[in-house]
Amino acid sequence: MAMTVAEIVKELLDAHEKGRDIQLNKLKTKLSSKYGLPMQPRLVDIIAGVPQQYKKILLPKLRAKPVRTASGIAVVAVMCKPHRCPHIAMTGNICVYCPGGPDSDFEYSTQSYTGYEVSDTKLYLVYYPRPCHVVCCMNKQILLLLDGCL
Structure with missing residues (x-):
């Protein structure tokens, strides 16, 4: 070497x-x-x-250049406030592939997350304000919103 x-x-x-x-x-x-x-x-x-x-x-x-993506498009994940699994009402249990949610050991995480994700732990501290999360993650980018609202 x-x-x-x-x-x-x-x-x-x-x-x-x-x-x-x-x-x-x-x-x-x-x-x-x-x-x-x-x-x-x-x-x-x-x-x-x-x-x-x-x-x-x-x-x-x-010097390493700060390149996040090769295409120039970066995906920003926005976490929503935790909700109960909708299958609890029908089956009495949560789904196997939904470890999170308010009824789990990871009570402050969203349904399909464990609660140890960086964005999830940051948002837990500020009570999940989605617009603030998007604004904090973005700096001089164009926001393309698909299937949802802020």
């Missing part, structure tokens, strides 16, 4: 000196297969392999 990282850093420095861009993923794939590695070096491994005097030059090029 160390030889691969060293060669990646060398290629990055050569590309910088010649003023050309380099495809880091292609380079990692090529060198990983050259050295017979089962996996590519991680970005943190490459950053750790950059000599101190070159960090100022290479770190801006090696």
